[in-house]
Amino acid sequence: MQKQRDLTPRPVKDSASEMVELVLPNDANPLNALLGGRLMHWIDIAGALAAHRHSRSYVVTASTDHLDFLFPVRVGDLVIFKSSVNRAFNTSMEVGVKVFVESYFTGESHHVSSAYMTFVAVDRQGNKLTVPPVVPETSEQIRRYEDAGHRRELRGTEKQRKSQAASKG
Secondary structure (H helix, E strand, O other): OOOOOOOOOEEHHHOOEEEEEEOOHHHEOOOOEEOHHHHHHHHHHHHHHHHHHHHOOEEEEEEEOOOOOOOOOEOOOEEEEEEEEEEEOOOEEEEEEEEEEEOOOOOOEEEEEEEEEEEEEEOOOOOEOOOOOEEOOOHHHHHHHHHHHHHHHHHHHHHHHHHHHHHOO
């Protein structure tokens, strides 16, 4: 008999996660700048942490909105990732990830990138699981919650447009 999942609504703060990475030479290109793919990998992990903390289940990445790289990151810098669930739908969650670079020696900090990602909760066999609702508590969390609904609508419209274009050959 399978244990009943706890679907009690959860506040955003329960999913809030922070992750820090030190940029090493293996993470960089020949100009000693962080590889974009490495940053994307870390963003995916940071987003998954928040989605897992909210859903209390395995999660898989369904999509990532576009990424802009706003400030260079160099070997020796610290990269700080702050993530939390903006909104939960039925089996999916939109997670916001904000990335900062901090100088290892001066502590000076800059915004590097932000991403909105969609994760789906799954069991060990990959079957989708229902996730609990998100309870936004602050004005900023409420704004992000509402914006997540708008972005979901836009993603659905874009998915439908691509499907129609693909069927036309």
